[in-house]
Amino acid sequence: NVEPRSVPVFPWHSLVPFLAPTQSD
Amino acid sequence: PAPTPAPSNPSHFMKGAIIQLATGELKRVEDLQTQDFVRSAEVSGGLKIDSSMVVDIRTSQQRPGLVVLHFTVGEQQSKVTIDVPPEHPFFVFGQGWSSCSPERTAQLYGLACHHLQVGDVCVSITLQQPP
Numbered sequence: 001n002v003e004p005r006s007v008p009v010f011p012w013h014s015l016v017p018f019l020a021p022t023q024s025d
Numbered sequence: 026p027a028p029t030p031a032p033s034n035p036s037h038f039m040k041g042a043i044i045q046l047a048t049g050e051l052k053r054v055e056d057l058q059t060q061d062f063v064r065s066a067e068v069s070g071g072l073k074i075d076s077s078m079v080v081d082i083r084t085s086q087q088r089p090g091l092v093v094l095h096f097t098v099g100e101q102q103s104k105v106t107i108d109v110p111p112e113h114p115f116f117v118f119g120q121g122w123s124s125c126s127p128e129r130t131a132q133l134y135g136l137a138c139h140h141l142q143v144g145d146v147c148v149s150i151t152l153q154q155p156p
Contacts, residue, residue: 009045010037012065015054016116019077019098019105019149 038114040135055136059118062148070153075099076118077149079141082125092125098149114138116148123147 036042042054047065066074081095091108098105111126112133120139124130127138141147 007043008036009043009051010054012044012046012057012062013069013072013150014037015044015057016062017077017107017147017149018151019075019096019107020151 038130038134038136040137055122057116058121059116059148062116066150072150073153075149075151077105077147079143079145079147080104082141082143094125096147096149099151115141115145117141117145118148120145 037044038054040053040055044052044054044057046052046061047067047069050061052061063074066072075098077096077098079094080097081093083093085091085093085108088108090110092111094107094109096105096107097103109125110129112124112129114122114124114130114134114136117123117139122130122136123139123141123145125141127140130136130138
């Protein structure tokens with residue numbers, strides 16, 4: 001049996017910017 | 026001495042990178058679609074997908090080599106500015122991965138991109154406001 005190579009898995013939210021609006025008005 | 030690696034680029038943007046959606050499903054980064062982000066935010070709890078429209082793109086005066094992106098975010102149209110390398114991909118609603126320099130994105134990540142332009146609406150996340 002061949003051990004499957006571990007492949008890094010990234011969470012979906014690491015791909016999109018976290019744009020937190022600042023309430024400046 | 027070993028060669029110094031190039032400045033690290035986030036490997037999650039490399040073509041073929043495996044991405045886990047909030048549903049548990051695994052997809053390659055280049056296969057992601059708008060609905061994958063929307064559904065993931067829905068099941069995540071506490072996160073909300075916002076539409077962030079690109080309203081201005083400039084080269085950074087303070088940080089050479091970076092571009093300054095101005096967004097209006099969400100229903101409030103709040104203004105947000107971020108500095109990123111030109112190869113940084115953003116996911117545009119209905120279009121897919123886009124960057125200020127699709128050529129550099131292809132070189133560094135192997136990821137096919139559209140050209141990010143003013144008026145494009147990008148996927149972004151914010152914290153869900155309690156009702």
